[in-house]
Amino acid sequence: MNIVVCIKQVPDTAEVKINPETGTLMREGVPSIVNPFDTFAIEEALCLKEKFGGKVTVLTMGPQQAVEALKEALAMGADQAILLSDRAFAGSDTWATAYTLALAIRKLGAFDIILCGKQAIDGDTGQVGPGIAVQLAVTALTYVSKINRVEIEPAPGFIEVERVLDEGRETLQTRLPVLLTVVKDINIPRLSTISDIRRAVQMRIPTWTAADLPGADPKKLGLDGSPTRVVTICSPPGRGATVEMIPADRVDEAASALVEKILARNVL
Amino acid sequence: MAIVSIDKEKCIGCGACVDVCPFGALIMADDVAAVNDKCTACGACLDICPVMAISLPESTGGPARDLTAYQGVWVWVEQFRGKARSISWEMMGQGRRLADRRKAALTACVLGHGVEHIAGEAIAYGADRVFHVDHPGLGVYRTSPYAAALVGLVRRYKPEIFLLGASLRGRDLAGSVATELYTGLTADCTGLEIDPESGFLRQTRPAFGGNILATILCPNHRPQMSTVRHRVFEMPHPDSHRQGQIVAVETKLDEERIATSVLNFVQEFTEVNLTEARVIVSGGRGLGNPKGFEMLRELADVLGGTVAASRAAVDAGWIPYEHQVGQTGRTVRPDLYIACGISGAVQHLAGMNTAQVIVAINKDPAAPIFSVADYGITGDLYQIIPALTEQFRKRLRS
Numbered sequence: 001m002n003i004v005v006c007i008k009q010v011p012d013t014a015e016v017k018i019n020p021e022t023g024t025l026m027r028e029g030v031p032s033i034v035n036p037f038d039t040f041a042i043e044e045a046l047c048l049k050e051k052f053g054g055k056v057t058v059l060t061m062g063p064q065q066a067v068e069a070l071k072e073a074l075a076m077g078a079d080q081a082i083l084l085s086d087r088a089f090a091g092s093d094t095w096a097t098a099y100t101l102a103l104a105i106r107k108l109g110a111f112d113i114i115l116c117g118k119q120a121i122d123g124d125t126g127q128v129g130p131g132i133a134v135q136l137a138v139t140a141l142t143y144v145s146k147i148n149r150v151e152i153e154p155a156p157g158f159i160e161v162e163r164v165l166d167e168g169r170e171t172l173q174t175r176l177p178v179l180l181t182v183v184k185d186i187n188i189p190r191l192s193t194i195s196d197i198r199r200a201v202q203m204r205i206p207t208w209t210a211a212d213l214p215g216a217d218p219k220k221l222g223l224d225g226s227p228t229r230v231v232t233i234c235s236p237p238g239r240g241a242t243v244e245m246i247p248a249d250r251v252d253e254a255a256s257a258l259v260e261k262i263l264a265r266n267v268l
Numbered sequence: 269m270a271i272v273s274i275d276k277e278k279c280i281g282c283g284a285c286v287d288v289c290p291f292g293a294l295i296m297a298d299d300v301a302a303v304n305d306k307c308t309a310c311g312a313c314l315d316i317c318p319v320m321a322i323s324l325p326e327s328t329g330g331p332a333r334d335l336t337a338y339q340g341v342w343v344w345v346e347q348f349r350g351k352a353r354s355i356s357w358e359m360m361g362q363g364r365r366l367a368d369r370r371k372a373a374l375t376a377c378v379l380g381h382g383v384e385h386i387a388g389e390a391i392a393y394g395a396d397r398v399f400h401v402d403h404p405g406l407g408v409y410r411t412s413p414y415a416a417a418l419v420g421l422v423r424r425y426k427p428e429i430f431l432l433g434a435s436l437r438g439r440d441l442a443g444s445v446a447t448e449l450y451t452g453l454t455a456d457c458t459g460l461e462i463d464p465e466s467g468f469l470r471q472t473r474p475a476f477g478g479n480i481l482a483t484i485l486c487p488n489h490r491p492q493m494s495t496v497r498h499r500v501f502e503m504p505h506p507d508s509h510r511q512g513q514i515v516a517v518e519t520k521l522d523e524e525r526i527a528t529s530v531l532n533f534v535q536e537f538t539e540v541n542l543t544e545a546r547v548i549v550s551g552g553r554g555l556g557n558p559k560g561f562e563m564l565r566e567l568a569d570v571l572g573g574t575v576a577a578s579r580a581a582v583d584a585g586w587i588p589y590e591h592q593v594g595q596t597g598r599t600v601r602p603d604l605y606i607a608c609g610i611s612g613a614v615q616h617l618a619g620m621n622t623a624q625v626i627v628a629i630n631k632d633p634a635a636p637i638f639s640v641a642d643y644g645i646t647g648d649l650y651q652i653i654p655a656l657t658e659q660f661r662k663r664l665r666s
């Protein structure tokens with residue numbers, strides 16, 4: 001079974017803080033991590049490989065430093081990793097990202113399953129997975145929480161999964177090949193040992209540029225290929241309310257004062 | 269991957285851009301700013317530069333199209349088992365406002381099987397026209413037939429703006445449709461405005477875990493597509509006297525050619541009534557233990573409200589995820605939100621700061637929750653909440 005996992009290196013948004021005085025982002029010491037949802041995708045790929053044999057290839061598009069994310073995936077047990085990095089990819093929005101990743105997947109050859117995270121925590125869009133599937137003309141099943149069954153014989157084979165929707169859980173079946181985006185309920189990612197990490201560090205990670213992607217249309221890459229433009233960035237506005245603090249020296253008095261104020265607002 | 273360019277002649281070396289860059293892509297070299305390969309062209313540095321030394325390279329902007337051929341605002345009306353989801357009507361409210369600004373018509377797209385009644389409701393909620401696509405193959409949501417139907421309609425009728433709810437189905441569908449149409453899609457918008465000069469849609473959304481707000485345009489592709497967060501916008505009032513046109517759209521759907529089938533559905537959540545609740549009593553890590561929620565539930569019961577939580581309380585396992593309010597939980601818009609033992613992280617505020625009245629109870633007078641609250645009490649919630657419950661019980665009975 002050929003499995004491709006798309007992972008993204010992201011700033012750890014839990015560590016991002018706002019400078020209260022200037023209202024700007026404080027990025028000092030904010031570490032880069034593998035997008036948490038993508039670690040579930042890697043784990044699921046490794047489980048599938050353990051069951052069906054085959055090969056797990058991890059892909060990322062990003063700056064040179066994104067090889068660190070690929071090394072983590074290799075340390076977990078992926079067989080091969082490829083970095084897509086080129087000035088021409090810079091400024092890609094989700095459309096251009098999906099286009100570029102799809103070209104790379106096509107170059108890798110036949111695949112059975114592509115795995116993505118449900119969304120990346122820096123952008124929170126969840127658009128790249130469905131985008132790749134459309135570019136490759138395969139089915140996308142999003143928000144998958146469990147793979148119930150995979151049958152590769154007789155060809156083309158099929159997969160049955162459970163996925164989360166707003167009202168509950170749906171069981172779906174579709175033909176292979178397929179693209180899945182996964183949620184955190186699906187598994188618990190394994191930890192790598194020191195020797196796994198040592199082995200991963202030794203592995204060669206090729207970098208593919210635009211010139212390495214057959215059929216790449218330069219007009220569809222990077223900023224030029226991206227329909228959306230970020231025009232401004234600002235910090236979230238305040239609510240414009242000034243808080244009225246109620247003295248709490250005596251709890252009963254504070255409680256009744258608050259109750260009167262709320263009742264006066266006519267919201268109950 | 270350098271992408272912003274810095275005019276070294278103009279740069280005065282103040283370093284303001286270095287501080288605002290979310291990616292650490294700007295550094296000082298030889299007393300002027302320089303950009304490294306971490307740059308993603310997010311634009312965060314453009315406005316901060318006092319001498320306008322930073323610019324994004326002009327882009328050719330992809331395929332040139334006749335943008336004027338695209339007119340009108342569309343909304344996809346999501347339905348589940350024959351019932352329209354409230355998020356779709358919230359978007360009709362926004363769609364109506366944008367259509368009026370553009371002096372254009374508002375169209376609702378209703379897909380399903382046996383859901384004519386929703387087409388009528390869409391008119392009551394503000395649609396001038398409804399495309400009603402009825403087919404047994406559309407009875408249960410599946411990405412490919414839904415996407416194919418919408419892509420077909422867009423190619424034929426060319427809307428300028430297309431809004432979908434940022435529900436799980438909405439995000440799934442929008443991602444497919446936008447890719448197929450080669451147009452821009454902005455996820456999870458919390459603000460939609462028409463730019464007075466260009467007439468373009470200014471789409472505002474939180475990014476970086478809610479730490480910043482980005483405004484995004486889609487200048488050269490159509491339609492301009494957005495998914496919109498639940499409960500961020502007000503629910504419009506339906507008017508059953510409104511007139512509109514219902515257009516039945518034929519679809520050639522061949523079940524044989526749809527790869528996916530839905531085998532089963534287990535309903536688990538009833539939206540916990542959280543998103544619809546008028547009164548919410550919400551608890552955070554300050555409760556200290558799961559039992560604290562029993563006390564909150566008592567207060568909520570007296571007020572006819574619902575209990576919610578911060579992510580810290582959910583992560584601690586004190587209450588299930590569907591009660592979580594915030595960036596990665598639900599957005600709520602109650603008349604009254606009582607935050608108990610919640611510090612008020614931006615990610616939490618993102619889910620509740622459109623509440624009409626906010627009350628904060630926290631023992632730390634410097635907790636950021638007080639900066640969005642209307643009323644605050646500094647103190648131990650285990651003393652204050654029972655007293656509050658008692659007072660409300662007395663006053664509401666009388």
Ligand SMILES: Cc1cc2nc3c(=O)[nH]c(=O)nc-3n(C[C@H](O)[C@H](O)[C@H](O)COP(=O)(O)OP(=O)(O)OC[C@H]3O[C@@H](n4cnc5c(N)ncnc54)[C@H](O)[C@@H]3O)c2cc1C
Nearest residue numbers: 014477552553554578579580594595596597609611631649
């Ligand atoms: C990408 C991302 C997404 C996130 N999404 C969400 C989200 O959707 N929703 C969300 O809520 N958070 C979210 N978070 C987490 C958020 O950053 C905060 O960590 C979280 O909201 C903190 O929860 P809290 O206020 O309950 O806990 P704390 O920050 O620990 O605050 C506890 C408060 O309780 C007070 N307190 C303690 N004891 C008492 C007492 N006896 N009486 C009164 N007050 C007391 C303390 O003074 C303190 O202010 C997200 C974070 C990230 C990075």
Ligand SMILES: Nc1ncnc2c1ncn2[C@@H]1O[C@H](COP(=O)(O)O)[C@@H](O)[C@H]1O
Nearest residue numbers: 006007061116117119120125126127128
């Ligand atoms: N630059 C990238 N390189 C590789 N995979 C990506 C990239 N961006 C997004 N993805 C994949 O797409 C998923 C959704 O990302 P997003 O649409 O940005 O929220 C991620 O969880 C990854 O699996």
